[in-house]
Each structure stands twice: as C-alpha cells, then as structure tokens.
Amino acid sequence: MLLKRTLGAVAAVGLLAFAGTALAQDKIKIGVSYPTPTHAWAAGMNWHAEQAEKRLEALYPDVDLILVNSSDPEAQASALEDLVSVHQIDALVVLPFESEPLTDPVLNVKKSGAWITVVDRGLSQPGIEDLYVAGNNPELGRVSAQYMKGRLKDGDNIVVLRGIPTVIDNERFDAFMAEIEGSGINVLDHKHANWNRDDGFEVMQDFLSRFPDIDAVWAQDDDIAIGVVAALKQAGRDGDGMFVVGGAGMKEIIKGIMDGETLIPVDVLYPPAMIATAMDQTVAAFKSNGPVAGRYILGATLITPENAESYYFPDSPF
Amino acid sequence: MTMMTASDDTATKQAKRPSVDFKTIGPALALLILCVIGFMLNPAFVSEGNLTNLLTRSAFIGIIAVGATFVITAGGIDLSVGSMAAAIAGVMIIIMNGAVETMGTGLATVLLGCGCALVLGIGAGWINGALTTKGKIEAFIVTLGTMGIYRSLVTYFADGGTLSLNFDIRGTYRPVYYDSFLGLPYPVWVFICVAICGWLLLNRTAFGRYCTAIGSNEAVAKYSAINVDRVKTLTYVIQGLCVAFATIIYVPRLGSASASTGVLWELEAIAAVIIGGTVLKGGYGRIGGTILGALILTTIGNILNFTDLISNYLNGTMQGLIIIVAVFLQRSDWKLGKSK
Numbered sequence: 001m002l003l004k005r006t007l008g009a010v011a012a013v014g015l016l017a018f019a020g021t022a023l024a025q026d027k028i029k030i031g032v033s034y035p036t037p038t039h040a041w042a043a044g045m046n047w048h049a050e051q052a053e054k055r056l057e058a059l060y061p062d063v064d065l066i067l068v069n070s071s072d073p074e075a076q077a078s079a080l081e082d083l084v085s086v087h088q089i090d091a092l093v094v095l096p097f098e099s100e101p102l103t104d105p106v107l108n109v110k111k112s113g114a115w116i117t118v119v120d121r122g123l124s125q126p127g128i129e130d131l132y133v134a135g136n137n138p139e140l141g142r143v144s145a146q147y148m149k150g151r152l153k154d155g156d157n158i159v160v161l162r163g164i165p166t167v168i169d170n171e172r173f174d175a176f177m178a179e180i181e182g183s184g185i186n187v188l189d190h191k192h193a194n195w196n197r198d199d200g201f202e203v204m205q206d207f208l209s210r211f212p213d214i215d216a217v218w219a220q221d222d223d224i225a226i227g228v229v230a231a232l233k234q235a236g237r238d239g240d241g242m243f244v245v246g247g248a249g250m251k252e253i254i255k256g257i258m259d260g261e262t263l264i265p266v267d268v269l270y271p272p273a274m275i276a277t278a279m280d281q282t283v284a285a286f287k288s289n290g291p292v293a294g295r296y297i298l299g300a301t302l303i304t305p306e307n308a309e310s311y312y313f314p315d316s317p318f
Numbered sequence: 319m320t321m322m323t324a325s326d327d328t329a330t331k332q333a334k335r336p337s338v339d340f341k342t343i344g345p346a347l348a349l350l351i352l353c354v355i356g357f358m359l360n361p362a363f364v365s366e367g368n369l370t371n372l373l374t375r376s377a378f379i380g381i382i383a384v385g386a387t388f389v390i391t392a393g394g395i396d397l398s399v400g401s402m403a404a405a406i407a408g409v410m411i412i413i414m415n416g417a418v419e420t421m422g423t424g425l426a427t428v429l430l431g432c433g434c435a436l437v438l439g440i441g442a443g444w445i446n447g448a449l450t451t452k453g454k455i456e457a458f459i460v461t462l463g464t465m466g467i468y469r470s471l472v473t474y475f476a477d478g479g480t481l482s483l484n485f486d487i488r489g490t491y492r493p494v495y496y497d498s499f500l501g502l503p504y505p506v507w508v509f510i511c512v513a514i515c516g517w518l519l520l521n522r523t524a525f526g527r528y529c530t531a532i533g534s535n536e537a538v539a540k541y542s543a544i545n546v547d548r549v550k551t552l553t554y555v556i557q558g559l560c561v562a563f564a565t566i567i568y569v570p571r572l573g574s575a576s577a578s579t580g581v582l583w584e585l586e587a588i589a590a591v592i593i594g595g596t597v598l599k600g601g602y603g604r605i606g607g608t609i610l611g612a613l614i615l616t617t618i619g620n621i622l623n624f625t626d627l628i629s630n631y632l633n634g635t636m637q638g639l640i641i642i643v644a645v646f647l648q649r650s651d652w653k654l655g656k657s658k
Contacts, residue, residue, distance in 0.1 A: 036478075038577045050610055159590025163630055189626050192633070197572050198579070202375060206623035209368040210360060223480075230572055235367070252482070317479030 031083035034095040044272035044318025050274035091115035139174035139300035145179030154184030200227025222250035328645030345610035377505035380612035385560030391603030399470035400583030407575035423486035447551030485574035528590020533600025574586040
C-alpha cells in the first residue's frame with residue numbers, strides 16, 4: 001500500500017515534470033474518485049477498484065488509471081480539481097460522496113473535455129455524465145419479494161428490517177411491498193436496523209418477543225442478516241424452515257450459500273464490484289468500436305448455490 | 319388565593335415533606351411509567367425473554383456510564399468511549415485470532431484477549447487523563463481527538479471492512495454473552511458487579527469525595543491538599559476500565575468489530591448519566607441514577623420496536639422527548655402538592 005502510494009507520488013512528480021510534453025499526452029489517463037472506505041461495502045469497492053486497475057493497466061499499456069479516495073465531499077471536490085490540473089485526465093469515473101455538493105465539481109471536469117462516468121449515486125443535474133453505472137435498488141426489493149413468494153404460502157408471516165432511512169432504503173422497501181401485495185403473506189411490521197449488525201440483532205430480538213409466529217425475515221442487507229441470525233439462534237427459533245434473505249453479496253454470506261446453509265439460503269446482489277464495471281466501460285469508451293455512452297443498470301441477481309461461486313471473492317474485505 | 323399565601327403555602331409544604339425528593343425518585347418513576355406503557359402496548363413486554371434481553375442490552379451502555387459518572391462528577395467529559403470500545407474490540411479479535419496458532423482455541427486464548435482488553439482500556443483511559451491534566455488541554459478537545467483516532471484505527475485494522483473472530487474461539491467465548499447464572503445472563507452479572515463497585519467507590523471512599531470536591535470547585539480542592547491531577551487522571555482510567563469490561567461482554571455477541579461498532583455510545587452513556595441525576599458540570603454524582611438512566615434509554619428503544627403506532631422516522635423524536643421529560647422531572651424544584 002505504502003509502496004504504491006510512494007510510486008504514485010513519484011509518478012505524479014514525474015508527470016508534473018513532463019506535463020505538456022508528448023509523452024504525457026499519449027497515455028489515456030482515467031481518474032477514479034470515490035469515498036474513503038469506512039464500512040465493509042465501501043472497502044469491497046476499494047478492493048475491486050484496485051483489482052480492476054491492475055487488470056486494465058496490464059491489458060492496455062497505454063491506459064493509466066489513477067485511484068483517489070476522499071474522506072468527505074469537500075476533499076472529493078478538491079481531488080477532482082487536482083485530477084484535472086495535475087493529471088490532465090481524459091476521463092473520470094466518480095462515485096460521488098453526496099449528489100448535491102459534487103454536481104458542480106463534476107461539471108467542471110466535464111468542461112475540461114473529459115469523459116464522465118458516474119457510479120451508483122446520481123448527480124443532482126441530469127445530462128452531465130456520459131455513462132451512468134449503478135445497481136438496481138427497486139429490483140433488489142422485487143427479487144427478494146419474489147423469492148419469498150416462491151417459498152411461502154398464503155397466511156405466512158414475515159418481518160422486515162430496513163436500512164438507514166434514505167431514498168435507497170425507500171426504493172428497496174416500496175418495491176418489496178408492492179411485489180408482496182396480494183400474495184396473502186402478512187408483513188407483521190418493519191423497523192429500521194440501519195444496515196448494522198448490532199441493530200439487526202436488537203430489532204430481531206424484539207420482533208421475536210413480540211411475534212410468536214414468524215416464518216421468514218427480509219433483512220435487506222447482509223450485515224443486518226448476520227445480526228438477525230444471531231438473534232434467531234439465541235431464541236432457538238432458527239429451525240422449522242425459518243429463513244432470512246439479506247442483500248449486497250458479502251463474501252461470508254456467499255460462502256454460506258455455497259456450503260448449502262439453510263438459514264440464509266440465497267442473497268440478492270448489490271455488488272461493490274460495480275466500480276470495476278464502470279472502469280471497464282470507461283476504458284471501452286476509448287478502446288471499443290461499440291458505443292458505450294448511456295445508462296448501465298446492473299441486475300439484482302438472485303445468488304443461489306448454483307451460481308454463488310462466480311460472486312465469491314475470498315480476498316476482498318467484503 | 320393571593321401570591322403571598324401561595325408562596326407561604328409552598329414554604330410550609332417544603333418544610334413538611336423534605337423526604338419527597340424528585341432528584342432521587344425521578345428516574346425510577348420515569349422507568350416505571352415507561353414499563354407500564356410498554357405493558358399496555360403489548361403484554362409480551364414483560365415476558366421473561368424480553369426483560370432478559372432488556373437487561374443484557376443495557377449492560378453495555380450501563381457499564382460505560384458507570385465510568386462516565388466518575389469522569390463527569392469530577393468535572394470532565396469523555397467523548398471517546400464508543401470509539402475506544404470499537405478499537406479495543408478490534409484489537410482483541412486480532413490478538414485472539416493471532417493466538418490460535420500457538421495457544422489453540424480454548425479458554426487460554428479468550429483470557430489472553432480479555433487481559434489485553436483490560437490493559438488497552440486502562441492505557442487508553444490514562445492517555446485521555448494525562449493529556450487533560452498534564453497536557454492542560456480541555457477534556458472535550460482531548461477526547462474529541464482520541465474519538466477520531468480510535469475510530470479510524472479500527473477502520474484501518476479492519477481494512478475498512480469487518481474484523482471477525484475465529485469461528486472456533488467464538489464457540490468457546492459465546493457463553494459469556496449468551497449463558498446465564500441463576501437465571502440472569504452473565505453480562506447482567508458483570509453490570510451488577512461494576513455498579514456495586516462504582517457505588518462503593520463514589521459514596522464510601524475518600525476517592526469518591528475527592529471526585530465530588532474537584533467537580534464542585536477545582537481550585538478549592540487543590541488548596542485542600544487533594545492531588546487533583548492524580549484523581550482526575552484516575553477517573554479516566556476507571557472510564558477506560560469500564561469500556562474494557564463492556565467490550566469483553568460485547569465481542570462474544572456477534573464476534574465482530576467494524577467502523578460502525580459503538581457509534582454514538584458516548585452520547586448514550588452521557589445521557590444515561592444525566593438522566594440519572596448527575597450534574598453535567600460536575601460536583602454531584604449518582605451511580606444508582608446512572609443505572610436507571612441506562613435502563614430507561616434501552617427501554618425506550620425496546621418499546622419503540624414493540625409498537626407500530628409511531629412512525630419509524632419519529633423514533634429519534636420520542637427518544638429525545640423522553641430524555642428531556644425524564645431530566646425535567648428531577649431538575650425542576652417542584653414538589654408534590656405545590657401546584658394550585
């Protein structure tokens with residue numbers, strides 16, 4: 001890590017020296033900017049970005065990817081300025097910290113003539129980005145509900161644990177409820193567990209005390225699901241065909257699915273690896289003869305024992 | 319009735335009933351009312367399972383809040399406890415996972431982890447204390463700084479992700495959270511022991527009186543030949559020790575630590591202390607009240623999970639209101655029968 005930073009710094013100094021010369025101009029430079037990882041999903045994203053950097057630079061010697069992470073929106077705005085002024089990037093892949101404060105900085109990068117790829121979190125103004133790559137939150141809710149409908153029958157009871165109250169959480173939840181409606185499955189209650197193991201554990205404990213008959217749990221997120229499973233085991237209510245559906249694609253959960261775990265039998269993908277998809281497509285914008293601009297919305301794949309292996313990255317922190 | 323007679327009336331009432339003191343019974347009354355509301359919303363609230371869950375859950379914040387009572391009574395504040403708990407949990411997990419090779423997955427490894435947690439807690443507390451007293455920096459700033467340091471350390475150790483305890487050690491360690499002795503889970507016993515020790519230390523020793531004296535007036539305490547720096551540093555060490563105890567019973571619950579471990583525990587601990595009747599600016603502390611404060615905070619969350627009457631988005635509002643009302647009950651100097 002340190003070595004890489006040092007090399008990066010040396011490279012940056014070198015580039016400064018050559019700035020404006022033909023050598024620096026020949027390489028296709030792509031800046032990749034995203035928030036500093038402070039939770040597991042983001043750490044997974046960081047890992048996948050580093051993997052994609054190695055792979056793409058080995059594949060195309062004339063492509064230079066520059067990864068930068070920032071700890072807050074202001075720092076990210078400055079990082080974008082530096083990418084333009086110091087590195088003179090030809091393209092930018094950006095996962096904005098927040099939509100509002102980063103819309104203008106990204107627009108400024110656009111004005112420098114660079115290609116813009118926005119990942120996961122949209123900007124607050126349409127039409128800035130050339131390419132938008134994102135997971136599909138409503139689809140995550142819908143796919144989870146479809147699985148529930150396939151496993152449960154009329155009159156069965158489920159409880160729902162939600163994330164942090166945000167647009168993402170609402171999109172997932174509303175789509176889930178719309179799909180469940182009319183199936184005869186009762187949603188006993190839904191509470192926020194903030195995408196957090198501890199909250200998942202405590203909310204599930206209370207659901208278990210409150211409702212004597214629960215047939216399944218939609219935890220929406222793998223961290224919450226881990227807390228839910230601990231609460232189920234503590235109460236001894238992890239048998240009788242009880243199952244939990246999480247979401248995201250955490251490696252421990254995927255491993256469990258591969259091993260035929262029955263308590264968390266499936267997972268619904270909302271992959272941190274989407275940053276790699278965005279980097280691939282951005283390089284393709286320079287290298288491919290096919291058009292790339294547009295919207296690239298990933299599917300919310302249902303991960304089952306059959307396909308789990310292709311979503312398992314044991315070396316990733318997530 | 320004129321103003322004159324009204325105030326006379328109050329004066330006589332005050333003289334007649336010195337025993338009704340809302341500072342003491344306020345928190346207990348608030349907890350009782352909360353429990354009645356909980357029972358009315360859903361009789362399952364008083365089921366044995368739920369009460370056990372409640373007590374066990376209160377143990378984390380409760381134990382930390384006992385330490386915070388000393389710090390606050392002596393006029394300090396410690397904002398770093400939540401991050402400290404996360405960092406200690408992280409280091410504990412790394413040490414125990416690392417010791418598997420040489421020491422196996424038995425009791426010895428778990429004891430090694432717990433020992434390290436205690437050393438780290440005492441050390442971290444001492445750093446906060448020494449920077450405050452010897453470094454002459456305000457406690458708020460020192461602990462704001464260490465809060466950021468400990469939080470980012472655990473993020474760094476976990477490489478941004480989650481540190482997970484070796485599966486076999488988890489099997490050995492798990493009973494510390496999930497098993498019971500005489501019907502009460504072990505975390506509740508730890509909570510009770512810490513509370514009793516804390517009460518004795520604050521109310522029955524010279525050290526406790528020094529804390530109160532320093533909190534009321536540091537200069538006078540200094541002229542009274544109290545070693546102010548030493549006592550203040552010790553309060554932070556006690557706080558660190560309490561955080562270590564809380565972490566030791568926290569880790570076996572889910573066997574993991576991440577950057578989201580213990581977020582906002584510092585504010586919950588401070589809230590528990592103040593709800594319990596300790597004065598935020600120092601000089602007066604009550605361990606018994608702190609215990610009740612911790613129970614009140616956990617009960618609010620529990621009750622909100624037991625009902626769908628209140629929108630999920632208003633959980634924070636309910637918590638805020640109840641905290642303010644609970645403190646109002648014991649702060650305002652009204653006595654029974656004063657109104658009218």
